[in-house]
Amino acid sequence: MTAPPAPTALHATPLDLGGRTALVTGAAGGIGRACTLRLAAAGAKVRAVDRDGAGLEALAEHSRDLSGTVEPHVLDLTDLDAAELAAAGTDVLVNNAGLQLVRPIEEFPPDVFHTVLTVMLEAPFRLIRGALPHMYGQGWGRIVNVSSVHGLRASAYKSAYVAAKHGLEGLSKTAALEGAARGVTSNCVSPAYVRTPLVERQIADQARAHGIPEERVLSEVLLQDSAVKRLIEPEDVAEAVAYLCGPRASFVTGTSLVLDGGWTAH
Template sequence: MTRIGTPGTPGTPGIPGAPGAPRTAGPVSLELDGRTALVTGAAGGIGRACALRLAAAGATVRAVDRDAAGLAGLAAALPDGARGGIEPRPLDLTDLDAAERAAAGIDLLVNNAGMQLVRPIETFPPEVFHEVLTVMLEAPFRLLRGALPHMYEQGWGRVVNISSVHGLRASPFKSAYVAAKHGLEGLSKTAALEGAPHGVTSNCVNPGYVRTPLVERQLADQAAAHGIPEERVLADILLADSALKRLLEPEEVAEAVAYLCTPQASFVTGTSLVLDGGWTAH
């Protein structure tokens, strides 16, 4: 009788010592001492929370944003005694060659930078559509190009793409954002398939509406588009289909990102971790 053990465990018919596999099971923990991470859009919101979380776990974080003052504030926010550190890297992601160079030699990549404009398609400025897709889709591709050679060489890497519920569902008046996030989902899955033999995982985290400056600006844009007060936009539009009637906090998103970087998440790849308060359950 053939004995079948646990796939991927040494001494079984699985794949012993597969790249990126944890040696033992255990409680979820995140220790990134000696690792280098890159987080885009790190000056505020979700990116700021992710950069601080990964630095607290021991990583040296290349914090990328075009907001140099915000990056300086981020570095100052790291508490004394933190195991990792913050390296401010002011950068406009529309400079795609510079973005690719910035990712060389990193172990973890968090593609977070985003922008939003709420307009009907027929009045959506073409130059803004181009910029949104450049920052939110083409730049992540170039960052992957810069990051993957080192990850492949060492047999370990983590790619986390901050997508959105709008990477899975569409809403009116958000053509560029929805298109970019849907594209990011496909890019993430492709990276997962290509990276699997090299111990590299790639996943999306899909928040609903998060308490960030981007959402605050969106409230104002939606209020202007619909001719209603901002508080009604929040209750009647943004959170209308959410079972949980509150905004998600950036730190909650950062914890999801952290989990995907743990050894215990080594079998999670090519998927989307949805944090939407039940929005897509309808």
């Protein structure tokens, strides 16, 4: 009787993006900054896109000891033609930039609604459109859209943000279906509240909208539906983004990697 074969040793495959060009929007702070540093640490040349030139320069300085490089690219994503051009030649695209305003619908400024949809839905469409020819040409590409639990669940007083994130989830799935036969994956990472300036800035608005003191917003509004009662760190989101760019995620496409602390388990 022959002995059974010895078990095959499992070896973790590190993320190696050497020779790849990535583009990250909203790169100067928060989730975008963490994603930029993570991809650069994996060897990528990262085009860091943001309106904040000083923030981008600080990011580039911070990244000098990493194996990849960070190239600051000052850009306002409401310039849609420029956004599409900026994405040309990229192997990895991370659509992250976002903005938020908390108001009841009847008080929500229409111009702000338009701007939110432009930056958070139309600009990702144009960036994907700009990136796909190169991705298709080489038979490989990774699109990661930083969505939100609000791409899966609605919240009061966030009409523009919720609409944009729901649209982004649909756009991501469409890109996945179109790109599957050409080696391009498209996914969303959908976190709950992350410890970022975007979240910190909305606490006063949330307090006013809900009629409660600011110190009660975190526990009674932001974390009310989360089983894990803490904010997510930007680096946790960046690690999820990195996984979707890695060799073990080639069959993961058209889905949302949800980091919501159990929010959607209700």
